[in-house]
Amino acid sequence: MTGTPTGAGTPAVLATGIDVTLGGHQILQGVDLRVERGEVVALLGANGSGKSTLVRALLGIAPRTAGEVHLLGSRLGNGVPWDRVGYVPQRLPVGAGVPATAVEVVVSGLVHGRTLRPPRDARRRALAALEQVGMAAHAKRSVLQMSGGQQQRVLIARALVREPDLLVLDEPTSGIDLPTQETFVATVRALHERGGTVLVILHELGSFADLIDRAVALRHGRVVYDGPPPSARGEHADHAHDHTHPHADPAQPGAGSTGLSMEVLP
């Protein structure tokens, strides 16, 4: 994070009454979402429940038919300090057929708004961001020749290079091996400890579990839960998860049978 946080005191994300219609279908209906500064919020829900669409609507990528969004204190539009917002999409955007190298993709994360020229130290910062995701050795390779997991790591580096105040992640760890996931989570944790805000779409809390302050679950385009994250017990729904969790504390809200469990997610 650089400088004074913009609109400090206001929520990092404030969305009210969001409706989105795509291809003639209403995908989101009256979604409200508030993420305070410094919070780490997980967005959960079954495939097709509207998580990616919500994130895209929050960032102005998906068109809204109703509702208002404020990011970092500014109404969605040119007034948002986009240089303080990092976004990691689920995969390389369609049309990313340009044979850019990893370092070039990451440098593009430093170009925003009216500044088309990257800062002087862009390459050094880009290499440092690639290092954070274990991709420094691949800096000069074309992203088109990389595996999905490697491309994902480059996209993460592109978002991190801005040192964002608000980081929005769409299933950032899918297709990434465990050691890299853990390195990435450590980086997100460092960002959080500096006061950064994180909104992350997850299928399971996995390596993020200890970082999550709150979970919001969608079902059929509506918010059906907003509260403590699902218990570690719930993650046992995952058959790969066969050990006991020392951190599962039944005294904690959300850790017992009354809390949200991954098992009850839509």
Ligand SMILES: Nc1ncnc2c1ncn2[C@@H]1O[C@H](COP(=O)(O)OP(=O)(O)OP(=O)(O)O)[C@@H](O)[C@H]1O
């Ligand atoms: N451009 C589009 N045109 C029409 N329908 C769309 C479009 N984009 C998404 N949808 C539909 O909107 C619904 C929500 O999709 P979305 O990708 O937001 O869900 P999701 O919860 O992120 O799912 P996943 O976990 O699979 O990524 C799905 O039924 C999807 O088919």
